[in-house]
Amino acid sequence: MRTVQYIRVSTTNQDVIRQKEKLKTYCERENYTVVDIITDFGISGSTFERDGFKKLMDITSKDADIVIVSELSRLSRKEEILETLNSVQNIISKGIKLVFLDNPSKVYEGSLDIMEILTLSLAAYLAAEERKAIKTRNQEGKKALFKNTPYALVDGKIPYGFKKVVNPAGNHPKYIIDYEESECDVIRKIFQMIMEGKSVAQVMHFLHNSGIRHNDDVIFNRQFLSKLFSNEIYKGIRRRKNETAYIKAIIEPEIWDTVQVKIKENHLYQSRGTIMFNPLKGIIRCRCGRAMMIKNKSDGLYVYRCSDVQPQYMPNRCEYHDSIRFELTNEVIFALFKSLDFIEIKGKFADKIADLEIQINGIEKQIKEDKKETSTLKDEIEILGERYMSAKSQLLADKVQENILKKEDEAAELHKRILQKEDLITRLKNQIQNLNEVSKDEDFENLNINERAEIFRKYLKEVQYLPKTQMQGFYRVQYISGMETFIAVKKTKSKPIFAVLPDAFKLNDKLNIEITGFTNTNSGNLYDLSAVRKTEITIQKFFNSYSDVYPLDVDLSYRQERKNK
Template sequence: MRRAAVYIRVSTQEQAQEGYSVGEQKERLIAYCKAQDWLIADIYVDGGYTGSNLNRPGIQKLMAETDKFDVVLVYKLDRLSRSQRDTLYLIEEIFLPNNVDFVSMQESFDTSSPFGKAMIGLLAVFAQLEREQIKERTKMGRIARAKAGLYHGGGYIPIGYDYDHDAGKLVINPYEAEQVRKIFEWYLSGGSLKSITDRLQDEGFTNKYGSYSSWSSVRYILENETYLGRIHFGDVLVEHAHEAIVSEEQFNAVQVLRGKRREQYGATAFQSKHWLTGLIFCGNCGGRYYLRNSGKYSYYACYSRTKQIKSMVKDPNCKNKNWKGPELEAKIDARIRELLHSPEMAADIAAHKPQAAAPVAENSSVEKRIREIDKQISKLMSLYQNDEIPTELLGEQISRLYNEKTTLQAAVTPVVEPTAMPFDLVQELIADAAQIWDFADEAQRRRIAQSLISRIILTDDEIEIEWAF
């Protein structure tokens, strides 16, 4: 007797629709198992979860327990997933390799038959197209609300605001708004995401979602232009849609600092304890320098020269100089001290800083190929509607094209205009840093250095500092 895993999914929008409720799906699927003389191994339910991804507890449990059943049964293909990529992944990478067949009751096919295998690609494409139509309708509704200066409502309401359902607008929550202001203030004073999160917890701050248990909440606040009073959705930008919590100057200064930290450290910011970490680059190959400890000695070396980490090697033939740790640190420390005690030097640097070159778009060829894929899919669908292409070939070709399109879309990178930290904020930073540099610990020096310096370039015996203003 075959063992069946019954999978049921409903999204919030579909729970009240005929044939889609948990109860109705369950009743029909159990009856189907009885008619097939299958033993029900387990019933997996995801209530109120979207089918656009696999972040669902029920589907995750099912994926982990493929040894308990021989077939997965769903009411309709899109109950499994509305994503073509996820559908094919589940069937081809999870079910079939574990000798588990997949059966969709409504479409009357299963993967144990040749026709069922051919139809999977085609039906997955239509499920994907349906999802794209839903997304498009939702997007149009949100664009219309944004143009009217209305918040989209529901879901996540930004910390610092409450949602006025009658007016369709965000209104200030005084207690939370004060927390938002402090977060911007502390970050511009050199705080990291983690240190700010720890401070919020230590001082007992809470918001509508509870305490600040993760630094991701702090990051979201720092990068959310809603706090400028804006509604921004797609190409629609509405200023003064609601009351701002922070000034545009503060917000822009934070974005500059966030961008510089991401460029220097990526996702591993502040994991190293050394104050020059992430700032030093090789003038010969463009690779990074790092601090190596060898017994009693420490020295800075280019990754390309040591080949310590393959992914960090820019030029395997690089022979740029190694620097003794204390020697290089002393030279850079002297340059920073000179800046901190000479306001005129900072003003001169800012006045003569060359304008950054306009960014070059690197996505044109990728975007062109995406447009070509869309045209090819459109042509294939026209051929299918005119009965000019076999079903098996259609499913195979569209599946290949969608996979290529998904890969290309993930590779497209946004082009961001270069910006600089406002000089009045630089002056404040220099004044504050001058008072504590002599007494600062390693962590404090790191924050000051990475706020003042974009990068340090070593070329043989030469040291060039690119300041961040």
């Protein structure tokens, strides 16, 4: 009798020889002639998109008289038993017999009767339940192994910086992970580069140019580096599902936490432009709230313009279409910094620092409560796991498993919240560090555009240009401390005017200037509210009356340099 054998192994560590020997012995005993052996190697039975399976479904009585499969589970592991029954029926309806060697006395042929359908359904159901139990026991064993042996190689995943070694302490586990020192040195180097302000792309180029590779000479790409930087194993925290183990850190936890924020900041502020470097990247914004980008105009001049590039008919398109000179803006903001009294600024930052510290303390308390709740959930999951293993009925086991999944989802959500709060704390601590670094000794002499960008990032939160007329307007400068400065600008080709509004001068919604002062009073009370008066003036009147009093010295030498080119 002409025979086709079907073999499937879902993972590469399963022994295909076992199935081959089982099928060979049966066919020799029955004196069958094997005309084909169809194999699906390393493919799960949960999918029917298997080349071997498709070939099996296509055979006809012209190809074979009988199909032999070692076990019912080899044909399919789908929980939907109807799919398995359809597969069986598809084979035997063509006049081909079918035998599963876990019940070799039963030969299926013609069409399935009710008893055969019930028998196959029950067999498939029991096999599925057994697989569930095996999987649960396997996961529980891995969970216990991971918990008791932090360096255990549980799932075969070895992060960059580690290597697989035989466990010197015994046979269980057989393998553990150990540190690959040459790769650890690379990890320390690239984390340091991020701390120095480099972007992930710059780190990638450094590794490429230095000839440093990973995983059998594979070049580092952005995706691999992003996952590497976010892997907590480098700060000594190894996670598997909802379990946590602690090992020796390659990177100091404080540095690892800071790098997570730095990567976002460096991405935000690091200019990717191939033509012009943007020292205000991530800081300068359009009135619509979107970031502004550098644009090269037809006359060769560079301008800042809104990054919105949506078609005009889009309802949320930028309504302003502002365009401000790139070089002029950078020089105005830099001139402002050179004019600042950093002793006064440092004093004003003290309140901001105190506010940030209050926020950090509050968030740390929330994290402490979240971790306590996480610990409680883990205990509950362990208890439920024991109940699942000892459940007397499938109905009870399913209910317990449902509760386990619910608790695991809650624990995962808590973990996500904790990470978000830890990330926020790191960002707040970075703000405090930046504020504490404010000094009267800031040196603004001979700074190139990259060094200016570092100064801007250190102090500034946002810069906007607010035009009053085509040639006049205000720069609104917000510091990370919460302070705010307005710079009045009158753009002329011959002699532009720049002036800083004093604290008593405020802009209203019409972009007119409101001045708050005191009138003479005989009450002798300096703070007599009846003596307070407000005056509103236009930007033109401000230039006529006050620009000489509050001038801002802006270096416009770039104009002459441009002419000389």
